[in-house]
């Protein structure tokens with residue numbers, strides 16, 4: 001089986017990408033923090049289907065974690081990740097040291113666009129500046145033609161889309177659908193923190209989203225009523241802490257009161273000590 005080609009030095013990878021592009025090849029990049037699962041692999045598959053070379057970056061970015069978050073315990077499973085990536089050919093994998101991405105003394109940062117302020121941004125106020133900064137650096141290391149992000153982190157992909165537009169970054173941002181476990185739980189590297197009991201509780205997130213989508217399909221237009229029911233079902237499943245639950249405009253991420261066009265239902269909860277996010281795009285019957 002072909003093995004992924006691993007790069008530690010961003011400038012060496014950049015030179016290889018430039019060379020491939022000079023030969024007329026289209027290059028795709030998939031930024032990740034590793035601990036790969038089928039969600040990540042679906043992004044790589046989309047890149048492999050549309051590009052000649054797929055680059056996957058694996059970097060647990062310290063600046064997007066606040067003190068007290070799970071940076072230290074975030075799963076690091078490089079050998080297994082490379083094994084999973086060997087299904088793609090060619091695949092180039094960037095595994096940089098922190099100093100290669102944040103040269104000693106570096107103080108330049110990207111301030112994330114305003115769309116970063118609500119929801120995740122309200123609970124993780126420094127998070128999106130860290131994400132925007134590292135993603136721009138990864139784009140510099142990997143000047144790909146297209147970059148693939150999951151809708152699972154809905155607000156993140158909106159932040160990246162706006163950053164790319166605002167900073168004139170010459171890369172196409174491609175959004176890929178959420179990959180779920182058979183029972184509906186959105187795949188996430190953090191699912192491995194869950195005990196069997198917590199896993200059961202976590203299932204109420206996707207069940208709640210599906211139920212909300214069905215209610216919208218059946219004609220519910222009140223976001224308040226929808227959120228009320230969803231909160232009740234999360235609570236009765238045993239979810240104590242809900243960071244946010246929202247019906248929002250998918251473009252602006254502003255709250256919507258009356259559902260008359262496509263909305264995104266956004267949710268972030270804590271199951272035990274694990275923080276999970278999920279979302280669903282839903283259109284009312286009249287707008288289909």
Ligand SMILES: Nc1ncnc2c1ncn2[C@@H]1O[C@H](COP(=O)(O)OP(=O)(O)OP(=O)(O)O)[C@@H](O)[C@H]1O
Pocket residue numbers: 031032033034038039040042043148149150151152153176177178179180186187188189190191
């Ligand atoms: N279930 C999924 N379906 C589709 N894309 C996903 C899924 N999970 C993660 N991704 C995407 O993979 C990329 C890397 O995400 P990341 O490494 O943070 O994975 P994660 O599983 O979301 O981890 P975390 O537990 O940190 O949220 C992001 O673009 C993210 O949206």
Ligand SMILES: CC(C)(CO)[C@@H](O)C(=O)[O-]
Pocket residue numbers: 031032033059061064131134135153156
């Ligand atoms: C985009 C990203 C790789 C930046 O560190 C991270 O936020 C993620 O894995 O979603």
Ligand code: BAL
Pocket residue numbers: 064065153156
């Ligand atoms: N998927 C976003 C990475 C993070 O939670 O830090």
